[in-house]
Amino acid sequence: MIELRKADQRGRAEHGWLSSRHTFSFANYYDAQQTGFSDLLVINDDRVAPARGFGKHPHRDMEIFSYVLEGALEHKDSMGTGSVIVPGDVQLMSAGTGVAHSEFNHSAEQPVHFLQIWIAPNVKGAQPRYLQKNIPGEEKRGKLRLILSPDGAAESLELRQDARVYAGLFDGAESAKVEIGADRYAYVHVARGSVKVNGLELGEGDGARIRSERELTFTDGHDAEVLVFDLRNIEVSELWS
Template structure:
């Protein structure tokens, strides 16, 4: 497979085992980018993508109320039930198939807990720098049909409230795909100058000519499209298209 304008394509591979790691007992977290006590000057961000944490929260445990401001915060549950409460008056539960987005804007407080006493919660916590500051805080949550990501890229986030998925204050688009072995797909970037960060949720892929495995992250920029092939059955991937300029 070939895509156009690939001569000057740039890539950076973050293998799963090279991520930052913190184990607090009740919380085990893997950091693709610098976060808390994990600091790597070469992994501060990918464009406006600032945080990608792969979190596991023990039964009945969670994050107490804490503040955020001027950040777009996206939670993607992978397993179990995560209970959310915030200073905007929202009390919700998110599970696999749900997508949650918050615009922290002028400031919010929120907490997140594993609602269940008998199983882990696994979820991705993602922070995106917004394209406007001090907006009114907002909360968004939707439930998507998981069948709509079988052998296709299901859009889960965009800049546009009327589009599929949640929306944020940034020219970013997220998609999740779940593929049969040997299924091939092409993703065309929505906006010139954006890059794409691919994060493998399950299985193995080849993106362009680069092999990526479960929980690897691959940043790609200076391209208009990427080609990917699933190398294993039930392979799943998250694609995050984001502006490269802060």
């Protein structure tokens, strides 16, 4: 079963320097029916004005990763990490016992467009850590490249949760398939362009909750960039029970 969530159904936040779309409840946007899916709790689609950004703020016990689509994102944190994240990079910060970070548009002239995604960890009170890796476009072109996993398989970043995240680029006749276990859920987010998932067309910003599907097939892409989440078959309410 594929449950579509259209881009225009997402929460909106307009702050002048920041234009954000919230797939799930976040900050001032709350929808009791949209509080996450399995361990996936946040997908924020953010566009930040030149030389602006999020000042230093804390997190704990959360797996937070950023995926830049356009521009450059500057990261600094209380672990002493300083980096600039550009398209092709995957950045993962495991907040663990607590970490503070800031994120700013690295450019004084061009906006930055990125996704920030939160996944609940399977362990609390872990040592904070920071991981970053560049994955060239050719490794995602016409295929689904594993970028996050619980065991760091296939040179992916190691995630503190039983979840796997894939990234893919699809255009024209390019296609790919990914198997989903019988006891698993999946979520698809189209970061840009459009693509068909098992024959259902998803456009930019669209997402889909997926249950009881053993295989996902991606076809008929039009300049599409997608993220696919392979998740535990639990409901969000079970995380807090």
